Amino acid sequence: xxxxxxxxxxxxxxxxxxxxxxxxxxxxxxxxxxxxxxxxxxxxxxxxxxxxxxxxxxxxxxxxxxxxxxxxxxxxxxxxxxxxxxxxxxxxxxxxxxxxxxxxxxxxxxxxxxxxxxxxxxxxxxxxxxxxxxxxxxxxxxxxxxxxxxxxxxxxxxxxxxxxxxxxxxxxxxxxxxxxxxxxxxxxxxxxxxxxxxxxxxxxxxxxxxx
Amino acid sequence: xxxxxxxxxxxxxxxxxxxxxxxxxxxxxxxxxxxxxxxxxxxxxxxxxxxxxxxxxxxxxxxxxxxxxxxxxxxxxxxxxxxxxxxxxxxxxxxxxxxxxxxxxxxxxxxxxxxxxxxxxxxxxxxxxxxxxxxxxxxx
Numbered sequence: 001x002x003x004x005x006x007x008x009x010x011x012x013x014x015x016x017x018x019x020x021x022x023x024x025x026x027x028x029x030x031x032x033x034x035x036x037x038x039x040x041x042x043x044x045x046x047x048x049x050x051x052x053x054x055x056x057x058x059x060x061x062x063x064x065x066x067x068x069x070x071x072x073x074x075x076x077x078x079x080x081x082x083x084x085x086x087x088x089x090x091x092x093x094x095x096x097x098x099x100x101x102x103x104x105x106x107x108x109x110x111x112x113x114x115x116x117x118x119x120x121x122x123x124x125x126x127x128x129x130x131x132x133x134x135x136x137x138x139x140x141x142x143x144x145x146x147x148x149x150x151x152x153x154x155x156x157x158x159x160x161x162x163x164x165x166x167x168x169x170x171x172x173x174x175x176x177x178x179x180x181x182x183x184x185x186x187x188x189x190x191x192x193x194x195x196x197x198x199x200x201x202x203x204x205x206x207x208x209x210x211x
Numbered sequence: 212x213x214x215x216x217x218x219x220x221x222x223x224x225x226x227x228x229x230x231x232x233x234x235x236x237x238x239x240x241x242x243x244x245x246x247x248x249x250x251x252x253x254x255x256x257x258x259x260x261x262x263x264x265x266x267x268x269x270x271x272x273x274x275x276x277x278x279x280x281x282x283x284x285x286x287x288x289x290x291x292x293x294x295x296x297x298x299x300x301x302x303x304x305x306x307x308x309x310x311x312x313x314x315x316x317x318x319x320x321x322x323x324x325x326x327x328x329x330x331x332x333x334x335x336x337x338x339x340x341x342x343x344x345x346x347x348x349x350x351x
Contacts, residue, residue, distance in 0.1 A: 084257060084258055084310055085257055086257065088257055088260075088266050088270060089257055091266065092260060092266050095266075095267070129268075130267050130268035130269045130307070131266070131267040131268075131269060132267045132268070
């Protein structure tokens with residue numbers, strides 16, 4: 001009987017450990033260790049990668065900057081409106097997430113078009129309308145080639161480039177990137193896979209609990 | 212023991228006789244449907260989705276049996292040459308372009324159509340490669 005109690009207690013203890021780990025998400029990206037002076041003393045601190053300020057144009061031809069995302073968690077991806085490979089799958093899934101968090105003031109979405117030549121704001125507007133997206137909780141943004149491709153490679157750490165040998169001339173990943181209120185990247189999920197999309201929604205709930 | 216062997220032999224022969232009764236067309240249907248499913252997954256599913264539901268007003272669903280039936284002779288043309296005109300599906304207007312897929316053979320198209328017109332709530336039976344040959348020659 002005594003053994004049984006010990007085993008039971010051990011099991012409870014073990015479970016509580018795994019439970020705790022589940023409730024925090026890692027911070028992704030590069031990190032830097034810096035020494036700085038606080039109250040006259042040198043301390044070592046870790047600086048995590050953040051999404052730096054940006055300025056892009058959305059489907060309503062309104063400038064969108066990082067300020068629109070202050071105090072919100074958001075999901076970012078890269079696509080283009082005429083893409084018929086992975087984009088419809090990604091946005092069918094994104095629509096599911098969008099519907100779940102519709103009108104939640106703490107949640108936003110941003111889809112960057114990598115077809116910087118043809119996906120003008122008016123085309124993005126038409127696309128958003130037909131997808132059934134209203135208002136600006138989900139931003140579809142247009143920007144210069146450099147602005148968009150730098151954003152992908154340097155800040156969100158995903159692949160996007162032009163390739164003339166590809167049938168549609170553009171190559172990109174299907175990642176959904178989850179960014180927290182401090183603009184740290186906290187997760188990357190394959191937007192074409194149902195189980196990863198489920199995980200993203202669970203992680204968003206965890207992130208919304210964070211202060 | 213002998214009896215058991217005899218019985219099982221007789222029942223085996225019976226089963227053989229019954230299955231061979233399935234006529235040629237039914238067998239062809241099964242073959243077309245199975246191949247059509249794979250072709251659908253590779254060439255159509257990204258846009259039209261696994262359940263044929265499409266995407267918003269951008270990509271129409273494949274669930275409008277009335278439309279599929281009325282346009283049966285043209286469906287192959289939509290696949291091979293794309294679709295630029297406005298269509299009405301389940302009473303909703305769709306007018307985005309559907310891209311052409313011109314490297315599918317007549318047989319591929321027939322098989323895809325058998326799969327599509329017999330899935331997602333549709334039940335329209337067989338469509339042979341011979342019918343596809345004729346219909347694809349008459350594309351506008």
